Amino acid sequence: MQTLQVRTPSHAYPIHIGKGLLADFSLFAPHIGKKAAIVTNTTVSALYAGALEKLLRDNGVETFSIVLADGEAHKNHQSLLQIYDALLAHRADRKTAVVALGGGVIGDTAGFAAATYQRGVPLIQIPTTLLSQVDSSVGGKTAVNHPLGKNMIGAFYQPQAVIADLDTLTTLPEREFSAGMAEVVKYALLGDAAFLAWLEENIGGIMRQDADLLAQTVAHCCQMKADIVAQDETEQGIRAHLNLGHTFGHAIEAEMGYGNWLHGEAVAAGMVLAAELSRVQGCLNAGEVARVSALLRAAALPVVPPEFPFERWLAHMRHDKKVQNGQMRFVTLRRLGEAQVSVLDDENLLRQVLSA
Amino acid sequence: MQTLQVRTPSHAYPIHIGKGLLADFSLFAPHIGKKAAIVTNTTVSALYAGALEKLLRDNGVETFSIVLADGEAHKNHQSLLQIYDALLAHRADRKTAVVALGGGVIGDTAGFAAATYQRGVPLIQIPTTLLSQVDSSVGGKTAVNHPLGKNMIGAFYQPQAVIADLDTLTTLPEREFSAGMAEVVKYALLGDAAFLAWLEENIGGIMRQDADLLAQTVAHCCQMKADIVAQDETEQGIRAHLNLGHTFGHAIEAEMGYGNWLHGEAVAAGMVLAAELSRVQGCLNAGEVARVSALLRAAALPVVPPEFPFERWLAHMRHDKKVQNGQMRFVTLRRLGEAQVSVLDDENLLRQVLSA
Ligand SMILES: NC(=O)c1ccc[n+]([C@@H]2O[C@H](COP(=O)([O-])OP(=O)(O)OC[C@H]3O[C@@H](n4cnc5c(N)ncnc54)[C@H](O)[C@@H]3O)[C@@H](O)[C@H]2O)c1
Ligand SMILES: NC(=O)c1ccc[n+]([C@@H]2O[C@H](COP(=O)([O-])OP(=O)(O)OC[C@H]3O[C@@H](n4cnc5c(N)ncnc54)[C@H](O)[C@@H]3O)[C@@H](O)[C@H]2O)c1
Ligand SMILES: [Zn+2]
Ligand SMILES: [Zn+2]
Numbered sequence: 239m240q241t242l243q244v245r246t247p248s249h250a251y252p253i254h255i256g257k258g259l260l261a262d263f264s265l266f267a268p269h270i271g272k273k274a275a276i277v278t279n280t281t282v283s284a285l286y287a288g289a290l291e292k293l294l295r296d297n298g299v300e301t302f303s304i305v306l307a308d309g310e311a312h313k314n315h316q317s318l319l320q321i322y323d324a325l326l327a328h329r330a331d332r333k334t335a336v337v338a339l340g341g342g343v344i345g346d347t348a349g350f351a352a353a354t355y356q357r358g359v360p361l362i363q364i365p366t367t368l369l370s371q372v373d374s375s376v377g378g379k380t381a382v383n384h385p386l387g388k389n390m391i392g393a394f395y396q397p398q399a400v401i402a403d404l405d406t407l408t409t410l411p412e413r414e415f416s417a418g419m420a421e422v423v424k425y426a427l428l429g430d431a432a433f434l435a436w437l438e439e440n441i442g443g444i445m446r447q448d449a450d451l452l453a454q455t456v457a458h459c460c461q462m463k464a465d466i467v468a469q470d471e472t473e474q475g476i477r478a479h480l481n482l483g484h485t486f487g488h489a490i491e492a493e494m495g496y497g498n499w500l501h502g503e504a505v506a507a508g509m510v511l512a513a514e515l516s517r518v519q520g521c522l523n524a525g526e527v528a529r530v531s532a533l534l535r536a537a538a539l540p541v542v543p544p545e546f547p548f549e550r551w552l553a554h555m556r557h558d559k560k561v562q563n564g565q566m567r568f569v570t571l572r573r574l575g576e577a578q579v580s581v582l583d584d585e586n587l588l589r590q591v592l593s594a
Numbered sequence: 595m596q597t598l599q600v601r602t603p604s605h606a607y608p609i610h611i612g613k614g615l616l617a618d619f620s621l622f623a624p625h626i627g628k629k630a631a632i633v634t635n636t637t638v639s640a641l642y643a644g645a646l647e648k649l650l651r652d653n654g655v656e657t658f659s660i661v662l663a664d665g666e667a668h669k670n671h672q673s674l675l676q677i678y679d680a681l682l683a684h685r686a687d688r689k690t691a692v693v694a695l696g697g698g699v700i701g702d703t704a705g706f707a708a709a710t711y712q713r714g715v716p717l718i719q720i721p722t723t724l725l726s727q728v729d730s731s732v733g734g735k736t737a738v739n740h741p742l743g744k745n746m747i748g749a750f751y752q753p754q755a756v757i758a759d760l761d762t763l764t765t766l767p768e769r770e771f772s773a774g775m776a777e778v779v780k781y782a783l784l785g786d787a788a789f790l791a792w793l794e795e796n797i798g799g800i801m802r803q804d805a806d807l808l809a810q811t812v813a814h815c816c817q818m819k820a821d822i823v824a825q826d827e828t829e830q831g832i833r834a835h836l837n838l839g840h841t842f843g844h845a846i847e848a849e850m851g852y853g854n855w856l857h858g859e860a861v862a863a864g865m866v867l868a869a870e871l872s873r874v875q876g877c878l879n880a881g882e883v884a885r886v887s888a889l890l891r892a893a894a895l896p897v898v899p900p901e902f903p904f905e906r907w908l909a910h911m912r913h914d915k916k917v918q919n920g921q922m923r924f925v926t927l928r929r930l931g932e933a934q935v936s937v938l939d940d941e942n943l944l945r946q947v948l949s950a
Contacts, residue, residue, distance in 0.1 A: 332917075
């Protein structure tokens with residue numbers, strides 16, 4: 239097991255990464271009181287909730303589960319109300335821990351519920367998808383979707399601990415594993431050249447879920463995210479770089495209907511568009527854009543966005559959270575390994591990228 | 595005009611108190627960008643929204659109003675969704691300020707919307723009731739109600755500024771003015787003996803809304819609240835004292851149906867119960883309890899709770915946010931002017947107080 243520390247102005251917490259962690263009560267003990275609510279979904283519940291409930295109960299923690307419907311379509315106010323209702327029905331109080339057991343959808347929804355139930359109760363993140371282990375469980379962004387925009391309602395709320403058990407990835411569908419790799423590639427494009435090269439070299443082994451390579455990958459990404467979050471908890475600056483590919487990606491998800499394109503798939507195609515925008519801006523060359531595509535393809539990810547009218551792209555992107563005082567902003571690459579936020583005042587650049 | 599400063603770990607902001615403030619753009623200018631959403635209700639909108647909209651527009655701020663139904667019954671998720679929908683429809687972004695124009699219901703609801711829309715946008719509180727000027731607009735507690743409990747869903751979120759225009763109190767119904775006085779009396783019971791004596795002496799003039807006395811009252815209460823919040827932003831300790839009378843009060847509000855007993859009225863009766871509990875605990879004497887009642891009566895407030903079965907009191911109070919690991923906790927008075935939090939393990943004490 240490896241343990242990293244996330245230090246934010248609001249508090250510090252550990253990320254544990256390894257195998258067999260869901261059977262280790264000592265990781266939970268410091269963060270859990272007399273009562274805990276496990277928030278999960280129908281799929282993950284069938285696989286892991288029973289063992290976790292038993293672990294907690296055997297150690298004297300009164301436990302109840304809140305099982306949401308599975309899918310991005312349920313990352314909404316209705317699921318939130320389901321969680322609140324259950325917390326109140328079980329007389330959860332300010333010391334009752336919320337344990338988010340699942341992928342990013344569960345982490346974001348349960349995290350927002352924990353942030354707002356009685357103005358905040360302890361939260362433990364147990365990410366069970368690659369995407370949530372390398373990205374969404376770390377850093378304290380929580381949210382639900384609104385019919386007019388993804389992640390529109392949320393809070394910054396740090397967990398007490400993140401427990402990433404690599405064993406859970408064995409049951410993950412391949413398509414979901416690939417989707418998580420999109421965020422891994424994102425870190426490689428944002429960070430040091432050495433990690434990008436290492437990833438290109440080892441992508442085959444990682445895709446076969448070689449245990450050591452996987453552990454290294456998750457730990458490296460978590461460390462990068464932890465460093466960025468420590469510098470900028472509430473996304474006033476550098477944290478925005480983590481949105482590389484996401485402005486385009488969110489537009490794809492919204493246009494295609496949440497869940498039809500997976501988040502990671504949409505972000506993969508979005509990163510190619512961001513790379514292309516960086517090329518049009520004169521920062522990357524065509525070979526570098528091709529290198530981005532090749533790596534994503536090696537992770538079995540789409541690199542071409544679905545086709546829909548330019549006006550629809552604009553309509554979605556105008557709702558993006560990076561819009562400020564009405565101006566659209568994009569994360570682009572100054573070079574491979576270094577991102578920047580550009581204000582886009584020339585819609586034609588965008589039209590060019592999207593029609594290519 | 596007087597200006598106080600609230601300093602919390604998360605940030606510092608001014609409270610402006612005086613007459614004619616709603617016509618002074620300089621108070622808004624530092625906190626407002628290109629666009630602002632005024633959140634108000636049908637009653638307050640008719641009285642003050644027009645002038646405020648004009649002030650902002652004349653100064654180049656694009657403005658739109660979100661008018662909620664009036665009343666505690668509408669401090670709920672439905673109003674919240676109404677605000678989110680309107681913010682998205684008007685393409686509000688992270689720099690768009692939410693201006694809460696109204697009493698505590700508007701402040702709490704709009705405040706929570708501002709805390710959670712896109713994970714937080716700037717918030718300006720313009721309290722227009724006595725209760726909201728002396729209490730709810732300061733300190734960053736925001737919330738909406740859940741059918742199973744008051745203020746159950748919320749966040750700690752500090753405004754950029756509080757602008758308390760005393761002129762708005764002239765249109766406030768007498769009953770609402772009295773309800774605000776309950777919180778004023780609360781500060782007197784929590785704080786120094788001098789303020790309690792001053793209040794007993796001047797209660798007549800304050801009830802007649804003498805301008806100077808009123809300004810002094812609001813400023814003193816805001817200062818007390820600011821000091822407490824500065825010490826304890828997220829209610830880990832001393833801030834809980836501000837809940838004097840509120841555990842009983844919330845039970846009354848919930849049992850009678852939110853809005854039938856005003857919050858301040860319920861808190862007034864609740865403070866008499868808290869004083870009585872303090873007497874049963876051996877802290878106050880009967881004369882001191884009578885002094886509390888007399889002051890509340892002078893403010894035209896109820897001092898006897900409605901009658902309902904003990905089990906109903908318990909049922910409501912078990913949902914209180916001060917419950918920790920299942921134990922009920924009450925704010926009581928060690929003496930007039932000094933509060934404490936007591937864990938109540940003997941239900942009989944409670945039964946005795948409630949049946950008296
Ligand atoms: N908060 C953040 O910082 C952040 C960052 C990135 C993404 N996100 C959010 O994360 C979400 C995507 O997360 P995701 O990709 O984990 O999707 P997800 O939570 O929907 O999980 C994907 C699918 O895998 C299933 N699953 C989960 N764990 C499993 C396991 N161990 N075995 C078998 N099946 C399993 C789920 O039930 C689901 O059907 C999006 O809503 C996105 O907005 C948030
Ligand atoms: N956040 C906190 O720290 C905190 C503290 C105390 C109370 N509260 C909350 O505050 C709420 C009570 O606030 P309230 O007493 O202001 O009630 P309120 O907001 O319902 O206002 C009372 C009534 O007066 C009307 N009104 C408001 N301003 C007016 C004006 N200037 N002229 C004429 N009518 C006016 C309103 O429309 C309403 O009908 C409760 O929900 C309570 O939980 C919050
Ligand atoms: Zn992502
Ligand atoms: Zn109150």
